Amino acid sequence: MLKKMILGALAFSLTNCLVLNPLGANLDREKGSVAAGRITDAAIQTDLINSTVLSGRATISILSLLAADIAKIESEKYYVKSDVDQCVEDITGFKGFVLGSLITNIISCQDLKTDGYVTGDPFPSF
Template sequence: MRKILFVGIISLLSFANCLVADSLGISGSIKGSEARSQIKEAALMSDILYYGSTDPANAGALTTLDLFMTDLFLEIDDNKYYKQSDVDKCVKDVQTIGLLILDPSKTVTTSKNCSDLKANGAII
């Protein structure tokens, strides 16, 4: 009986740790590398649509440069976890503002939703 209680308490303490809950996907968080991937995917689509319609001759070079700049400006640690809802807000900004007003790399630096992405902290 004591073994079961001991294992139960250890399991509960381990489960309560935010990092464990994040890695299991229970806390509504995603890993930084996945967040970076989602934002870069949105940036790629915005770049293709924008530069493909405004400057088709140089669209490939401009898209490549802007994707490099977007990745450079993203302040995301690939090994930490971020709230999915916060990442979704940044992706939405990149899709709308990045397409209609600014390019995605400028959107990442100026949008509050993208520049203020904060990693989750540990509970214990």
């Protein structure tokens, strides 16, 4: 009985991954509108800190407000959360403070992958 339960759980787990991940129902995904907000917030934060350090006044550039558009984020799609996390980390990290939020956004956030058949690309990578 225990063997059947273990095999059943294993089969369900594998089926779950094989079915739900391509459909975009896995846990490591983030809606485009949320990802866009996080990237924009990171760019604004980096601009505020950089401008305060360099000129003594906190200012933001118009390009930091357009950070999600520069990263080509589509609000109705879903993105791999770990890729979005890395993008935000690059913008708010050392690279962002040295290169600025715009250049870091262009370098780090241009290859964000969408996730799932239903709401993402038709053929996600396995």
